[in-house]
Amino acid sequence: MFNISKSHQKCKNLNFLKTVNKLCRHSSRVINSHLGFHEVISKALLQILPGDINELVNFHDFLLFIFVLLSRLFSDLHLAAELGKTLLERNKELEDSLQQMYINNEEQYLSKQLEMLREMNEQHAKVYEQLDVTARELEITNEKLVLESKASQQKIDRLTGTMETLQGQVDSLTTRVEELRTLEELRVHRERKERRKTVHSFPCLKELCTAPSVDLAEKRPLDEENDRLRDVVSSLRSAMTAERSKREGAERECAAVLQEFERLEQRLLGAEGCQLRVQELEAELQEMQQLRKSRMCLIGGLEEGSEGAAGEPGAPGQQGGPVRKSCSDTALNAISARDASGRRQGSYAMHANGVRKRGMSILREVDEQYHALLEKYEELLGKCRRHEESLCHAGVQTSRPVSRDPSMKEYNMAVDKRLSQNTPEYKALFKEIFSRLQKTKSDMNASKSERREKRKTNK
Incomplete structure (x- = not known):
């Protein structure tokens, strides 16, 4: 009778251990980061469980130990999840602040460039005024x-x-x-x-x-x-x-004075051409800035719309600003590991990512065109300075106009070829800008030739 009661007690303990084992398996399914938890608990149970129920001294203490271990594990996992969530939110905030810093730096750079262009334009205007004064004085002396x-x-x-x-x-x-x-x-x-x-x-x-x-x-x-x-x-x-x-x-x-007057008139014409070129480039720069701002506003609106559509089912962590590819990929992986609603949410985020990538590619192309225009403007300014220095040092000799430079012709041909490869709206706009620049150059050259012919006929 005593043996039967012992065997009955042993069966009860074995059933309780089986339930504990099932609980461990269920907890190991829930916790993905601790994959070997089920094996560790089962090995510990096999090591602690004796062959005879008489050798088990304090089974209640063992169960209490298991319960404490599981509670600590769950508390650590909860703390890790909270820490990961806070770190993800902090990462998003840092990325937003970094994006804002990039935008501020770019605006400061553009404002500095605009100030430099204004200063250079003022200097050119002063030089043109001095040239006008000298030209008037020479005209008066010529009349005398x-x-x-x-x-x-x-x-x-x-x-x-x-x-x-x-x-x-x-x-x-x-x-x-x-x-x-x-x-x-x-x-x-x-x-x-x-x-x-x-x-x-x-x-x-x-x-x-x-x-x-x-x-x-x-x-x-x-x-x-x-x-x-x-x-x-x-x-x-x-x-x-x-x-x-x-x-x-x-x-x-009188002939020397006429030659000096012609030379100064040619310098004045070259300076007027440079001033027109500077004004055209400033207008192009303003148009590029407006186009860039409009593109940024359009892409920002698309991103807000896509993020609002993705944030309706849940996931409050996705309502921030534009994030990078790595963070979006990790968010998509975490969402795809959940149920069907999470998958739907991941598809929305992928669509938003695609829209963001297309917007960033358009911005990169606009930036390339903008930097190309800036390089062309700086090259033209350098040539204008060299032209003025050569006029100051050479005396009667005059230099060639800027539009006849073969390097500038090759650069314009390369830009036209690059613009003619694809036909989006902004590329057609750039092509029209460059065609108008070339037309103004040809008109200036034609007007110069007509003035020279008129002078020859008057002589």
């Missing part, structure tokens, strides 16, 4: 020199007129002198003939013929007048040569 050249030309014309009149008078006087000489020679010849006749007829007149003639005294005033007129003609000729040399010097000065 033109007036002086006209006055000297009129004076030269008057002197040439007086010289021609004096030359005509000298010619008339020389013809008159020649006539008088011929008449005098004829008269002298007649008198000699008459004297010869009278000498032959009257010998007493021989002494009178040998006496000095009185005609020499009459010839002297005519020779003196002729010499005086010749001296006047030579002095007038020397004055005319001096006036001619002065006129040539004035013409040279």
